[in-house]
Amino acid sequence: xxxxxxxxxxxxxxxxxxxxxxxxxxxxxxxxxxxxxxxxxxxxxxxxxxxxxxxxxxxxxxxxxxxxxxxxxxxxxxxxxxxxxxxxxxxxxxxxxxxxxxxxxxxxxxxxxxxxxxx
Numbered sequence: 555x556x557x558x559x560x561x562x563x564x565x566x567x568x569x570x571x572x573x574x575x576x577x578x579x580x581x582x583x584x585x586x587x588x589x590x591x592x593x594x595x596x597x598x599x600x601x602x603x604x605x606x607x608x609x610x611x612x613x614x615x616x617x618x619x620x621x622x623x624x625x626x627x628x629x630x631x632x633x634x635x636x637x638x639x640x641x642x643x644x645x646x647x648x649x650x651x652x653x654x655x656x657x658x659x660x661x662x663x664x665x666x667x668x669x670x671x672x673x
Contacts, residue, residue: 562591
């Protein structure tokens, strides 16, 4: 990340329509401990229906030539059941993270980050 911080050391990927729809729905808060997150590739909006806990969400652009992504929008403490993020223009992925991650890392719109998949 452009700030030299790590948003999540372990990311689960929600691929496919069903995986993205389900996301973190119905899971307990313990399913998203510090340092973990859910990556929703090719997504530009999320909902919080059937969520049992709040989250932080970071929307990012498509990768540039070097694989970096620009932070397009940050949303702190999205409330369970009632939080909704309308479609974010220019977003091509969302990181769902534990509450407090955005503030702890100082993540802001315009930051550059990299989403790496493990080999």
